[in-house]
Amino acid sequence: MNYPGGIKKITKTGSTVNFKSFKNKGMNFETEINITNDYYIKNDLALIYKKPTPIKVVKVKISKENFVSKHKITDAYYEQKSTTDYNGIFRGKYIDFEAKQTKYETFNIKSNLHNHQLEHLKQVYNHGGIAFILIYFQKFDKIYLLLIQSLTKYLTENSGKSQIEYAYVEKHGFLVEQKFRPRIDYLKIVENIIESKEQYESKT
């Protein structure tokens, strides 16, 4: 599989925009995705939001301050996510994904994704949405978009093997450009996927 639309890699040296990857700026992968999504929203390109972390509230303390009721949660705990972190709409399409980073040369599916998250992504694909995972390989400073179809294929062909090699992701995923603005331009990849699909469908 080739990268759609000729995705360019910006090198750390010799880049025309004098760009340094977020790895060197001490930023967090999730934060960078949120900044990217903000950029998409502000520029009216897409509406993709991170879902809040589900929290089960047990106790709330209500106090009054200057006649305004204040709710303070004093007892609560984290619940397991039922779906993925990100979803939204882009060019009329439903988009759904999970973002993960790893310091290893392989990506451990089981430790990074719950079974119900994998199932959810498969269901999104079956319902006509675009579902994927974004993987940041810290060691190589590379971000890949791997469609759920490719991940499912891997799991089927490797009878549920948990580790996925970097080489497989490199071959079957799409390299996401890291740049100044937007930081992690994954929708450029998604756009090419949509266009390829539409071209394919119009031919058949």
Add this chain to the structure above:
Amino acid sequence: MNYPGGIKKITKTGSTVNFKSFKNKGMNFETEINITNDYYIKNDLALIYKKPTPIKVVKVKISKENFVSKHKITDAYYEQKSTTDYNGIFRGKYIDFEAKQTKYETFNIKSNLHNHQLEHLKQVYNHGGIAFILIYFQKFDKIYLLLIQSLTKYLTENSGKSQIEYAYVEKHGFLVEQKFRPRIDYLKIVENIIESKEQYESKT
């Protein structure tokens, strides 16, 4: 505007399924929608989830019990929602909505929806998604689906008037059937809207 696909009203008496509206069962509107969404998911008809309530966590107490770390949130507060309560995918389309109930004969837009929620729904529509509000009028025991286009039109024509009359919703909204399973079958309306749109587009 007519109800698409001839939506039938099930009367409290003479109903063949011996159905009573959730009003009489002491159930909550939101709970009923969640049960409906569960039904859609289990029957592989759609993937629509309620987003968790955003909570800003200030303090977490970590304790160990039988070698397992437990995270207890001891200080947190509710944050304002940035979008709507529900979103997901149905027949390849991005769906986004907010559900509200009122005990009055009119629906107060300003007290039920934040400005940024209205903006969000408009943006969803502009990006090709299906955006609406579900309003439950307790007094009449009726649920209506009102598309964001209709709501926007109302606000434009009535120069930002906050109250929206029941008669307007009755005329420009779509009556949602309350039945045994699924409880609040709003996707039947959405399905008809998608089909009408597709038929319209194939003619032009």
